Amino acid sequence: xxxxxxxxxxxxxxxxxxxxxxxxxxxxxxxxxxxxxxxxxxxxxxxxxxxxxxxxxxxxxxxxxxxxxxxxxxxxxxxxxxxxxxxxxxxxxxxxxxxxxxxxxxxxxxxxxxxxxxxxxxxxxxxxxxxxxxxxxxxxxxxxxxxxxxxxxxxxxxxxxxxxxxxxxxxxxxxxxxxxxxxxxxxxxxxxxxxxxxxxxxxxxxxxxxxxxxxxxxxxxxxxxxxxxxxxxxxxxxxxxxxxxxxxxxxxxxxxxxxxxxxxxxxxxxxxxxxxxxxxxxxxxxxxxxxxxxxxxxxxxxxxx
Amino acid sequence: xxxxxxxxxxxxxxxxxxxxxxxxxxxxxxxxxxxxxxxxxxxxxxxxxxxxxxxxxxxxxxxxxxxxxxxxxxxxxxxxxxxxxxxxxxxxxxxxxxxxxxxxxxxxxxxxxxxxxxxxxxxxxxxxxxxxxxxxxxxxxxxxxxxxxxxxxxxxxxxxxxxxxxxxxxxxxxxxxxxxxxxxxxxxxxxxxxxxxxxxxxxxxxxxxxxxxxxxxxxxxxxxxxxxxxxxxxxxxxxxxxxxxxxxxxxxxxxxxxxxxxxxxxxxxxxxxxxx
Numbered sequence: 001x002x003x004x005x006x007x008x009x010x011x012x013x014x015x016x017x018x019x020x021x022x023x024x025x026x027x028x029x030x031x032x033x034x035x036x037x038x039x040x041x042x043x044x045x046x047x048x049x050x051x052x053x054x055x056x057x058x059x060x061x062x063x064x065x066x067x068x069x070x071x072x073x074x075x076x077x078x079x080x081x082x083x084x085x086x087x088x089x090x091x092x093x094x095x096x097x098x099x100x101x102x103x104x105x106x107x108x109x110x111x112x113x114x115x116x117x118x119x120x121x122x123x124x125x126x127x128x129x130x131x132x133x134x135x136x137x138x139x140x141x142x143x144x145x146x147x148x149x150x151x152x153x154x155x156x157x158x159x160x161x162x163x164x165x166x167x168x169x170x171x172x173x174x175x176x177x178x179x180x181x182x183x184x185x186x187x188x189x190x191x192x193x194x195x196x197x198x199x200x201x202x203x204x205x206x207x208x209x210x211x212x213x214x215x216x217x218x219x220x221x222x223x224x225x226x227x228x229x230x231x232x233x234x235x236x237x238x239x240x241x242x243x244x245x246x247x248x249x250x251x252x253x254x255x256x257x258x259x260x261x262x263x264x265x266x267x268x269x270x271x272x273x274x275x276x277x278x279x280x281x282x283x284x285x286x287x288x289x290x291x292x293x294x295x296x297x298x299x300x301x302x303x304x305x
Numbered sequence: 306x307x308x309x310x311x312x313x314x315x316x317x318x319x320x321x322x323x324x325x326x327x328x329x330x331x332x333x334x335x336x337x338x339x340x341x342x343x344x345x346x347x348x349x350x351x352x353x354x355x356x357x358x359x360x361x362x363x364x365x366x367x368x369x370x371x372x373x374x375x376x377x378x379x380x381x382x383x384x385x386x387x388x389x390x391x392x393x394x395x396x397x398x399x400x401x402x403x404x405x406x407x408x409x410x411x412x413x414x415x416x417x418x419x420x421x422x423x424x425x426x427x428x429x430x431x432x433x434x435x436x437x438x439x440x441x442x443x444x445x446x447x448x449x450x451x452x453x454x455x456x457x458x459x460x461x462x463x464x465x466x467x468x469x470x471x472x473x474x475x476x477x478x479x480x481x482x483x484x485x486x487x488x489x490x491x492x493x494x495x496x497x498x499x500x501x502x503x504x505x506x507x508x509x510x511x512x513x514x515x516x517x518x519x520x521x522x523x524x525x526x527x528x529x530x531x532x533x534x535x536x537x538x539x540x541x542x543x544x545x546x547x548x549x550x551x552x553x554x555x556x557x558x559x560x561x562x563x564x565x566x567x568x569x570x571x572x573x574x575x576x577x578x579x580x581x
Contacts, residue, residue, distance in 0.1 A: 050421055051421075052417070052420065052421055074423055074425060077421065077422060077423040078423040082418070082421040082422075084414050084417060084418060084421075085414075086413060086414030086417070086578065087413070087414070088413055088414035088415045088417065088418040089413075089415075090343060090415065092343060092346035092347050093339075093342070093343065093346065097339070097342065101335075101336075101339040102422065104332070104335040104336075105332070105422045105423050105424045106423060144418070148422075148423070
């Protein structure tokens with residue numbers, strides 16, 4: 001039984017098809033990412049999986065039950081953890097107080113001290129929440145998401161608004177949870193986050209899944225073209241190169257090719273023979289960001305030009 | 306650190322998961338405890354709610370000395386202030402504090418998060434209500450004691466009527482508080498908006514200066530529940546000869562407002578922030 005299976009999920013707000021025939025599966029123990037721009041339908045999809053929103057159509061199973069089924073909801077909510085986009089924490093409680101309160105909601109919670117340590121707030125356990133930094137509040141938020149020892153954790157844009165150090169700490173925390181066997185579903189619009197954390201990714205745009213797979217293969221990343229970049233040596237012009245550049249930006253040469261080994265061999269031989277350097281030489285596949293931007297480009301972009 | 310293994314669980318039968326058992330009663334107690342903690346830890350809110358009524362009563366009692374109200378059977382002014390501030394305490398806890406708390410919780414996502422926890426909605430609402438009752442009770446006891454031992458104002462003569470008035474008031478003004486919260490768009494304006502509405506109506510309803518029944522202001526405030534609630538709380542004290550301790554008419558108007566507010570609250574209540 002997968003942790004989540006979604007088939008032909010639909011949800012409309014009036015005329016707007018917020019989620020339009022979306023299907024995907026999340027296996028147990030997997031970190032799965034829903035990637036997409038704002039308004040793509042990520043939050044709507046997650047809120048349907050959490051049982052917070054009712055769907056208009058399609059089959060949804062979360063941990064083997066239908067989250068839209070009212071009688072199952074309370075059971076389901078003891079098994080899932082939810083971290084929302086909003087920093088939803090009471091200002092006057094201490095870290096320990098709010099965790100103790102929420103642990104009382106669950107039949108088999110994680111020990112409070114264990115959660116405090118796990119989210120790295122041991123030194124702040126007795127501090128009032130209003131005195132925590134944004135990153136610390138976010139980590140407490142995740143702590144509240146895992147206090148019930150969930151099998152499945154939903155993280156809605158877990159690092160939006162965090163500084164780079166706090167983002168790394170949050171990533172480490174998510175990895176720790178995943179290695180413990182917790183299934184994690186996260187939404188994000190950060191490519192690096194998805195690449196660092198997720199085994200599976202679905203890209204949503206305008207309510208539809210436009211690509212799905214692993215972060216390294218999605219959108220043909222593992223097959224497609226390679227870009228070779230270097231700075232033109234001082235004494236040569238673009239015409240002197242053994243391979244003609246696809247693109248020239250100042251003195252930075254870009255060569256895009258499907259046959260990177262041949263192109264590289266010719267370049268390197270040419271450079272060695274002429275005792276030249278190729279400063280800043282780099283070879284890159286299409287980045288996930290390129291694929292993402294390409295997939296989620298609004299339709300009207302093409303028409304406007 | 307050894308993690309507990311993630312056993313693949315099976316959903317319980319619907320019968321077990323929907324039954325309200327002893328566990329739920331314990332859950333209410335658990336949640337009430339933290340509702341109380343949240344109330345008292347918010348010092349400013351607690352002082353405004355509880356401290357205000359006590360301080361007002363002490364100050365007004367000291368300044369009233371032996372003034373009497375000619376149009377209310379010549380009762381002493383302080384005899385009017387004690388039930389007046391009991392009414393204030395109920396309204397402040399149920400209307401202002403509840404409305405503000407709900408707006409802040411809604412807009413910061415706390416309500417949504419609680420909705421997504423296994424805490425059943427009825428447990429949450431019951432806990433908020435019980436917690437509000439505790440705050441009211443603390444105030445009522447304080448005010449009655451200050452009145453009795455500071456200013457020789459006797460306790461209510463008809464306790465049953467007093468309790469009924471308090472219950473009707475708590476329920477009705479709580480409904481008005483919830484309804485009010487649905488009209489406030491964001492947390493920044495929650496405190497100011499509810500306080501202004503409340504204090505203007507309090508003033509016009511004669512909490513500080515009792516209204517002559519024939520005055521234009523009395524006719525105006527007769528449409529609102531506050532004036533009637535003050536009179537309903539005052540009645541069981543039995544200060545005026547010939548006035549029944551059961552102020553049914555006043556109580557009915559409070560209840561009508563409560564009923565209307567309940568309809569508004571049920572139709573307009575939301576769990577999610579308005580700004581998103």
